[in-house]
Amino acid sequence: MKRFLVILLAVCALSACENVEKRVETVAETFLNAYYTTDFAAAAACCTPAFAERVLYDGQDVELPADLQQKIKEAVSQTSFKIVSVELDEGAASARVRYELNVPELEKPVPKALRLQLEGRTALVDGIE
Secondary structure (H helix, E strand, O other): OHHHHHHHHHHHHHHHHHHHHHHHHHHHHHHHHHHOOOOHHHHHOOEOHHHHHHHHHHOOOOOOOHHHHHHHHHHHHHOEEEEEEEEEOOOOOEEEEEEEEEOOOOOOOEEEEEEEEEEOOEEEEEEEO
């Protein structure tokens, strides 16, 4: 019976870890989809308060010539990302999501990462590396 309980606890621990990783990956994917389609309000909703301010500040409208605005829209529509890995810290208080940014003009994907803060069942983006 004791052995059964140990096995059951191990399975539960692994399941909980997978759930946290999945939750982190979902938040990261939601953030990246919004951020790289320039929906900065939606991206900020996935962030810690301090980082949300920065995302909204970076997304402020700047007056640009019409031809430059069109080029930016085209570049954004062709840019994509792929999540490569989700790494939880030992205390499960933070996580790092590594991803590759695929920019049409570049031959190789650009390696990037997000930092996320974890608190209870909440995962919030805290920075881009």
